Amino acid sequence: MDFELTDEQKMLKDTAADFAKNEFEPVAKELDREEKYPMEIWKKASELGLIGAWIPEEYGGSGVGFFGNALITEEFSRVDLGISLIVAASFGCEAIYWGGTEEQKKKYLPMVAQGQAISAGAFTEPDAGTDVAGARTRAVKDGNDYILNGSKMFITNGDVCKFMITLCITNPESEKRYNKHSLLIVDSALPGVTITKIVGKMGIRASDTSEISFEDVRVPQEMLVGEKEGRGFYQAMQFFDTTRIMVSAQGVGLAQGALDKSVQYVKERKAFGVPIGSFQISQQKLAEMAIRIEATRNMVYKSAWLLDKGDVDPILNSITKYYSGETAVFCANYAVELHGGYGYIDEYDVQRYYRDAKILQLYEGTKEAEVLTIARRLLA
């Protein structure tokens, strides 16, 4: 075992940290208030190779692996979780990478890695989220095309993406519930695709979230991810095994950011003539935050390291995702408490961290879904 980051990884972490500090901090409040996607920041990050950085060099990426991508995600989320979701500009491409044909990899991965396109992963539907296999969007073969009908809900990047990896039923006749679905790469500009941005989110308001409907959308058959129909559910599970680790890295970053802000504040703020950091009850809060962050970071690094070795551990991923969400919510809550009344107004960043943190227990599998996965495997 080696817990030391390589020189390249240290450099990558520093680059991401500097970028977030310089680019995110000055605009985070405004983008949160205005619910505006940080298009300019995404472009700059792409130029530095920080978007889709996990994509191997042969497909135009930086080739830093999923571990490297987790480091970028952590540093970005430390400053602002909503803006940090620009790293999710490659969201969905993981499914092409794991299950796509060589032509699909060569066509789509470089586009995203080189800042020419944003992608999305469209799995959730208005009536099916946790129950992934309950997705009812339907693709019916017509000559060399599929005709796609249905709708998707809560799709990150929906309104800014060029294409979306879409889970849909292609084989309704299959007796097995998990063999009915496939993934299609759907161009967002196709006739019949309607995208409606969702506004009024509690947090991550700089990130785009949309509702999408498909009405007789003609999708060429070569857009099927991989070569065989009926693999979509399994491809989705493999996809989540990757992206859950990135969401867990978001949790470490947010929690660390909340701790950073708290440490700074308790040194400056005085009550009863002394800094509030001199009270043992404040110190206990800081220490508990640090303990949980350290534990979570180790879990994230181990999960990402295993993934890069091709040795995915779904239980560890669920444990990590669960604990990361808990840590983020816990730390953001303490950060607000340590800031007193100032923690409740948006002049101070910690109220944004508090609102942002909750999504980490909801998306990419709710915390209950993670518990189910862990328990199921234990009892299998």
Ligand SMILES: Cc1cc2nc3c(=O)[nH]c(=O)nc-3n(C[C@H](O)[C@H](O)[C@H](O)COP(=O)(O)OP(=O)(O)OC[C@H]3O[C@@H](n4cnc5c(N)ncnc54)[C@H](O)[C@@H]3O)c2cc1C
């Ligand atoms: C901001 C945001 C961004 C998102 N981005 C994307 C995206 O890019 N792509 C995408 O496809 N989806 C995305 N989602 C959707 C997200 O992954 C789902 O909201 C999530 O998986 C939960 O699904 P649901 O909302 O349908 O809740 P439901 O599945 O209806 O769950 C409601 C409650 O019931 C619980 N529950 C459900 N089943 C069980 C069970 N068997 N046992 C115990 N409890 C259960 C859940 O844990 C939850 O507490 C996003 C959501 C949000 C809010």
